[in-house]
Amino acid sequence: MTLRNTVFGVIAGVALVGPAWAKPVIGEAAPSFSLSGADGRTHALSDYKGKVVVLEWHNPECPFVKKHYEAGNLPKQQADAVAGGAVWLTINSGAPGKQGVLDVAAANAWKTKSKAASSAYLFDPQGGAGRAYAAKTTPHLYVIDAEGVLRYAGGIDSIASADKADIGKATQYVPQVLSELAAGQPVSVGSSEPYGCSIKYGS
Amino acid sequence: MSSPALLALAIAAISPASTEPAIVAADYLDLALVSEHRAFVPGRPASLGLRLRHAAQWHSYWINPGDSGLPTRLEWTLPAGWHASDIAWPAPTRFEVSGLYNFGYDGDMLLPVVIDVPADAAVGTEAGIAVEAKWLVCREECIPGKAILHLNLPIMAAGNAPSSDAWRFDATRRALPEPAAWTGSAWLDGDRIVITLRGDDLPEPTGLDVFAVQRRVLANAPPRLRREADALVIDAGQSDYFDEPPATLDLVLTNGSARARQVRVAFVALPNASTRSK
Numbered sequence: 053m054t055l056r057n058t059v060f061g062v063i064a065g066v067a068l069v070g071p072a073w074a075k076p077v078i079g080e081a082a083p084s085f086s087l088s089g090a091d092g093r094t095h096a097l098s099d100y101k102g103k104v105v106v107l108e109w110h111n112p113e114c115p116f117v118k119k120h121y122e123a124g125n126l127p128k129q130q131a132d133a134v135a136g137g138a139v140w141l142t143i144n145s146g147a148p149g150k151q152g153v154l155d156v157a158a159a160n161a162w163k164t165k166s167k168a169a170s171s172a173y174l175f176d177p178q179g180g181a182g183r184a185y186a187a188k189t190t191p192h193l194y195v196i197d198a199e200g201v202l203r204y205a206g207g208i209d210s211i212a213s214a215d216k217a218d219i220g221k222a223t224q225y226v227p228q229v230l231s232e233l234a235a236g237q238p239v240s241v242g243s244s245e246p247y248g249c250s251i252k253y254g255s
Numbered sequence: 256m257s258s259p260a261l262l263a264l265a266i267a268a269i270s271p272a273s274t275e276p277a278i279v280a281a282d283y284l285d286l287a288l289v290s291e292h293r294a295f296v297p298g299r300p301a302s303l304g305l306r307l308r309h310a311a312q313w314h315s316y317w318i319n320p321g322d323s324g325l326p327t328r329l330e331w332t333l334p335a336g337w338h339a340s341d342i343a344w345p346a347p348t349r350f351e352v353s354g355l356y357n358f359g360y361d362g363d364m365l366l367p368v369v370i371d372v373p374a375d376a377a378v379g380t381e382a383g384i385a386v387e388a389k390w391l392v393c394r395e396e397c398i399p400g401k402a403i404l405h406l407n408l409p410i411m412a413a414g415n416a417p418s419s420d421a422w423r424f425d426a427t428r429r430a431l432p433e434p435a436a437w438t439g440s441a442w443l444d445g446d447r448i449v450i451t452l453r454g455d456d457l458p459e460p461t462g463l464d465v466f467a468v469q470r471r472v473l474a475n476a477p478p479r480l481r482r483e484a485d486a487l488v489i490d491a492g493q494s495d496y497f498d499e500p501p502a503t504l505d506l507v508l509t510n511g512s513a514r515a516r517q518v519r520v521a522f523v524a525l526p527n528a529s530t531r532s533k
Contacts, residue, residue: 151396
């Protein structure tokens, strides 16, 4: 196949299925992004070089997201991560008009109400950052180390359910990864299948 | 909490003498525990099922839910010595929203189970069965729910008659994937997984859909299907969460009209020469 054919084939594929899905690779450089935040600033992944970064895909109306906020699990994970020197970015990739899409005022009101302790709340209405990470569910979590290498992609914890009672019985993956990174240990679980609601991407 | 029914805990209460199953109304989903027959017979397996009636445009999930979602789960409370099988999952439907894929059910359908009734079950008494169902029902948005459903039926020595729900069990049996006597193998081809099936009565690729029972193996987007000589070739993406090949992979093939089929294939290091040369 010629290069020209290859390029044409890729473009034709994209036209058929919408924006391309990437498959993020654990142990390789995390995809870059630059998104506007509810704090009025633009946040690029490259801004945080030298720090561990957690990405959390979010839809405030998804029952699986509510499970972990109402039980205090995500706020505590965020507060602990930030206290440990990490940056926690909450990202909403819902397309305009879809369930759970927030504007700046609504995002800030939601952060207060839900006691969110993340570093910033970012808007991804085109879904480009979400698709670059192959983010599929809310919640969907990623951990990027201080060198910009993706070290974890997957679910928030090990028990796929909407039941708050399961949180205490489950392994919470992000705190585990963060403590392993801080201790200079290998990451024991670098990938898991996420569970939750589908991200409400535009077509 | 915006939705008072976010975790609807509904308890169906029926009078002990009734054999009509009570319908529990949850958000966008009605449920009932139903029986194929009006009574239990000692030593005879009994067919029960969870009837799910979805509101238009809403769906619940197969054993492998796809990119999101949760399979419906059942937890039984049975008389001592009785035993419930796992759900016999009917062939699923593929739902697509903005490039994400889910596998499940819509409309009015049944998740069947078989209850083993012990040979010493006391004839002339009544058996009380309860099941706690947990589900997730979604359109684009999702609502989890749980309910405890009850069914009380007499234990009779003989003369068991079909219930008013018996036809649902007949219809559901036709929707259960039938094991196929095909031979098949699967192997890794770069970031793809290629599966070949050979045997009698292989379905044509047109209109066919293929689902993997196991999670974290195939990508959830529809696979590419083609015929190559005597083989049906299934060319699928790898799951984003693929670790290593399972020893075997169970596939369900359905075209929505003919009987769905199920086949188990083994992963092999290399394909056999006749297909690989293509």
